[in-house]
Amino acid sequence: xxxxxxxxxxxxxxxxxxxxxxxxxxxxxxxxxxxxxxxxxxxxxxxxxxxxxxxxxxxxxxxxxxxxxxxxxxxxxxxxxxxxxxxxxxxxxxxxxxxxxxxxxxxxxxxxxxx
Amino acid sequence: xxxxxxxxxxxxxxxxxxxxxxxxxxxxxxxxxxxxxxxxxxxxxxxxxxxxxxxxxxxxxxxxxxxxxxxxxxxxxxxxxxxxxxxxxxxxxxxxxxxxxxxxxxxxx
Numbered sequence: 001x002x003x004x005x006x007x008x009x010x011x012x013x014x015x016x017x018x019x020x021x022x023x024x025x026x027x028x029x030x031x032x033x034x035x036x037x038x039x040x041x042x043x044x045x046x047x048x049x050x051x052x053x054x055x056x057x058x059x060x061x062x063x064x065x066x067x068x069x070x071x072x073x074x075x076x077x078x079x080x081x082x083x084x085x086x087x088x089x090x091x092x093x094x095x096x097x098x099x100x101x102x103x104x105x106x107x108x109x110x111x112x113x114x115x
Numbered sequence: 116x117x118x119x120x121x122x123x124x125x126x127x128x129x130x131x132x133x134x135x136x137x138x139x140x141x142x143x144x145x146x147x148x149x150x151x152x153x154x155x156x157x158x159x160x161x162x163x164x165x166x167x168x169x170x171x172x173x174x175x176x177x178x179x180x181x182x183x184x185x186x187x188x189x190x191x192x193x194x195x196x197x198x199x200x201x202x203x204x205x206x207x208x209x210x211x212x213x214x215x216x217x218x219x220x221x222x223x224x
Binding site for chain 2: 046105108
């Protein structure tokens, strides 16, 4: 059974940091590019970041560039998102998702940035 | 950054056919944008239906199909079922970035 399980969300103050993790199982994680996507409850999906299979190519949305860093550990089948300098507008459910040809999504983890 | 546009809402009758479209502010959508389509129901994570314009996953119902139509990506639902009522998002790939459309709320009524 394929699983993508996000963790690390929670409440953080503006300017703070969080590190999200996405544990993958049931498919060949090491051959899949991976994405982070966020969604404010009741609103649409927003693409955040992408990392290729070996971690050598990274892309970011303009809104998070310079503040967020995506990485992966293929030995641990885990994807990460380091989020620094968090803003209230970063409040959202964060999903990890596999490459489009695999099509897998996690259930999401809620990040709340508030004082 | 590119803007991806979708119809905000559409309604289809049970058993009917509806086409959702996905346009790009940069011009025509092509296969090089690797259009994907996702379905999301309330309280659930998104589910991938279509990738690379027209490819289906094993879990994609046969009544869904993807194509390019008039410079846009299109998702056609033929024989709508009540369980197809959901939000649908398209997703396009650009150089160094990816963009979701704003989503289409599909009502089966």
